[in-house]
Amino acid sequence: MLTRKEEVGAKTRCHDEGAQEWEDALRSGNTGAREVGGAAEFSASAVERGFRRALKLEYLTVGYNVAEAAASIAAGRAAGSISLVGFGLDSVVESLSGLVLIWRLRQHGRSDAEGEERIERRASKFVGLTFLVLGLYVLVESVRKLIGQERPEPSPFGIAIAAFSSVVMPILGAQKLRLGQRLGLRSLVADSKETFVCMWLSIALLLGLLTNYLFGFWFSDPLVGLLIVAFLAKEGVELLHNEEE
Numbered sequence: 001m002l003t004r005k006e007e008v009g010a011k012t013r014c015h016d017e018g019a020q021e022w023e024d025a026l027r028s029g030n031t032g033a034r035e036v037g038g039a040a041e042f043s044a045s046a047v048e049r050g051f052r053r054a055l056k057l058e059y060l061t062v063g064y065n066v067a068e069a070a071a072s073i074a075a076g077r078a079a080g081s082i083s084l085v086g087f088g089l090d091s092v093v094e095s096l097s098g099l100v101l102i103w104r105l106r107q108h109g110r111s112d113a114e115g116e117e118r119i120e121r122r123a124s125k126f127v128g129l130t131f132l133v134l135g136l137y138v139l140v141e142s143v144r145k146l147i148g149q150e151r152p153e154p155s156p157f158g159i160a161i162a163a164f165s166s167v168v169m170p171i172l173g174a175q176k177l178r179l180g181q182r183l184g185l186r187s188l189v190a191d192s193k194e195t196f197v198c199m200w201l202s203i204a205l206l207l208g209l210l211t212n213y214l215f216g217f218w219f220s221d222p223l224v225g226l227l228i229v230a231f232l233a234k235e236g237v238e239l240l241h242n243e244e245e
Helices: 004-013 017-028 033-079 082-106 113-148 156-183 186-215 220-244
Strands: none
Touching: 033 082, 033 156, 033 186, 082 113, 082 156, 082 186, 082 220, 113 186, 113 220, 156 186, 186 220
């Protein structure tokens, strides 16, 4: 029978899902000194499972974004839509971000805590820089189209891409955010924010393409492009600022 002090110590060592299992064991009375060690082992295995799941999410993210980027850029070039091209480039950036996260996650356990912290900071900074580079391109193209009054063609295919991404992105983003918070991975949390940015961009893109398709409001396309710039600049600056602190 564990003493109260041993119970508190055991609970402290439990990690996320492991904590709930350990508390269930305490309530049932099926515990012992051996299981205190088992709680620590469970915590370590839970972390490993978390990293494996994070890797799977990033592989899925990269695969989806590569397909989305190709489709969006092709549709955007065909219709002369900067918002669609910018959305496709955002998918390219997300793919690069995902590849960096895959690299970062695969470094887990290969270096000490200080080494992993350096890797974490590099990965987070890269994600922040990609936000700003993409934002600069979309800004230049959006202003150019507004000044030149370049009218994009309606794009039903682009509407379908935006609608589908509006559903997929929040699901991926929510899973990465929860997992990043549990594992204490700032880079994964930052990547989840980029996925949520993609969700909002998908919604904005959908509205812009629909208004152009239904009502001929050509200027909604570069205006959505400027909205995309605002999202990207905000997230990029915040991320780089946080990593410099």
